[in-house]
Amino acid sequence: MEGTVLAERVATPDLQALWQRGTEFLGSRYAIMGGAMSWVSERHLVSAISNAGGFGVIACGSMSPALLEAEIAATQALTDKPFGVNLITMHPDLDALIAVCLRARVGHIVLAGGVPPGSAVRAVKDGGAKLVCFAPALVLAKRLVRSGADALVIEGSEAGGHIGPVSLMVLAQEILPVIREVPVFVAGGLCRGDAIVGLLEMGAAGAQLGTMFAATEESIAHPNFKQAFFRANARDAMPSVQLDERFPVIPVRGLNNAGTRRFLQHQAETVRRFQAGEFNKEEAQLSIEHFWAGALRRAVIDGDVEEGSVMAGQSVGQVRAQKSVAAVMAQLLDEAEAMLASRGSARNPA
Incomplete structure (x- = not known):
């Protein structure tokens, strides 16, 4: 019931305007992507994020084409909302994995773990899917846009898992004012809606969060894994x-x-x-x-x-209890909308 209620919630006009480019690109109610976390971002969490108005992303990791095909089908059985699939460019079966996604009519394919080969880019584009790539620097962001990326994710070193050397705030200042041709989503250390608002105002189209969702009720992660998050700073x-x-x-x-x-x-x-x-x-x-x-x-x-x-990302210090995905999404919206409302009040005092 909680997820149903949230899915019907419409963001305030100010917030809708800020992330409209992101929601239109993703096809979701909110421009909030779930980070692709191996063993965590599977059918249950991905469908929960999409059902709550966000955009879930399956982490293919080292899955075989047959396993990925089954995971996509299982996710589609749990949600009729859009979701994407994250593929690692170094996977030996990358071409077959892309073909699996295209046959299943996955609308967004994320190529991560390195510069995607031209053949993979062409396969995604020719198959009618939207291509999302990670850009750890401005020079690479420009190159990816030229090669056909439909959107970029800039992920700061605050993120969990495999990381680059540069913080999100530095990447945001370097890339957001320059890359305007495609939507740019921000990631790394994000855990509050008001912080997301600041990045949207800098030009981001939306945000990607992983750590916050890894410890939710819908995550299949072991209770010990989640408890480690709750104890951590x-x-x-x-x-x-x-x-x-x-x-x-x-x-x-x-x-x-x-x-x-x-x-x-x-x-x-x-x-x-x-x-x-x-x-x-x-x-x-x-x-x-x-x-x-x-x-x-x-x-x-x-x-x-x-x-x-x-x-885990450095935002783990803000994860103190297990919540539903819908509750996390509602919290992010509340914080974002409260920030925008306070600015409106400051501009128009009673």
């Missing part, structure tokens, strides 16, 4: 640390735990073995990269929040 969500520049570590933001501490020890031991001639460079790099294999699933699904990877 912003400073507990830290990027992975690289000990030796010869062995790069892809930065991932998550909650500090026994696993993150053991990863540092593992890197140090691997470097020692490399220097002692026990490993060649390739073997040492693989040893470091394989440390976290399966760690996200262990945390999200199995509930091992000590040794698993508890990916």
Whole structure:
């Protein structure tokens, strides 16, 4: 009932005007996207976000084409509202995954994890879907627009999971005043509607949130995973640390735990073995990269929040209790509309 009531709620004219470009692009009531989180952004959470007026996004991750096809069908059985699919550009079956999305009439395909190959861009565009890409810098944003991206997401380093090096506020100041050809959605550390208003006024078309939705009632994440969020502060969500520049570590933001501490020890031991001639460079790099294999699933699904990877953005400090997706959406709208109303009152005092 709660979700039904919210889905019928119309944003105030001021808020509608601010994010109209985003809602028209997404086809949703509100320009609020759900972040694509592996093991979390599946049928239940994605459909709940879309049913609550937002725009859910399935995280394909390492799914096979057959698994993705089943996940899309299951999501369509739970919602008749628009949703998208996030595909990783490095997936070996990328072309087949795009074909699955197009056959299922998914209207928006997000290509993440690197610059999408031209063949993938053409397949999405020729198939009639809208293409969304991530832009970590202005020069890449311009390149993606030229290559055919229909919308961009700029995600700051405050976000959870795999991150870039630059904060959202810096990216927003660099990109929003310049990129006007396509809608630009902002992400990273967002957890309040009034903050979203400020970014909309800077030129954003909408916002993407992940951490806030990962701990909702509809999220299938293990209770231990959610409880870890409720206990955490912003400073507990830290990027992975690289000990030796010869062995790069892809930065991932998550909650500090026994696993993150053991990863540092593992890197140090691997470097020692490399220097002692026990490993060649390739073997040492693989040893470091394989440390976290399966760690996200262990945390999200199995509930091992000590040794698993508890990916979370810095907004985790604002997540204090489990709420429904509809309640989170209502909170964001309340905060955004209250901010706009207060400004209206200041301009027109009684």
